Every structure is written in structure tokens, then in C-alpha cells.
Amino acid sequence: MVSVDADKCIGCGSCAAVCPDGFEMKDDGKAHVKDAKAPCIGEGVSSCPVDAISQ
Numbered sequence: 384m385v386s387v388d389a390d391k392c393i394g395c396g397s398c399a400a401v402c403p404d405g406f407e408m409k410d411d412g413k414a415h416v417k418d419a420k421a422p423c424i425g426e427g428v429s430s431c432p433v434d435a436i437s438q
């Protein structure tokens with residue numbers, strides 16, 4: 384299960400930039416999981432500077 388901790392997310396957009404199939408930025412300024420099974424999910428998780436994504 385992949386999830387973004389909205390309290391930790393600083394809205395930098397890195398996860399959605401490296402893995403657009405897996406993450407998307409929404410109007411709340413936070414990243415949201417789009418497809419937890421996207422092949423690039425791990426890269427998105429690794430790209431997060433504040434470790435807001437758990438996998």
C-alpha cells in the first residue's frame with residue numbers, strides 16, 4: 384500500500400515529476416497516489432525529500 388502523508392508533504396512535486404503515472408498534485412498542494420501499481424512508484428518514493436511517502 385502506497386500512501387502520502389499529507390502532514391509531511393511539502394508539495395515540492397518531485398514524486399509526480401519522476402513518476403507521473405503514480406502520483407499527481409492536487410488543488411490542496413499535496414501529492415496524491417494515482418496508481419500504486421505504476422512501475423515508477425519506487426522512484427517517486429525515493430525522490431521525496433521529506434520521506435512523506437510510505438510504501
Ligand code: SF4
Nearest residue numbers: 392393395396398431
Ligand atoms: S516528493 Fe514528497 S514532498 Fe514532494 S510532493 Fe511528493 S510527497 Fe510531497
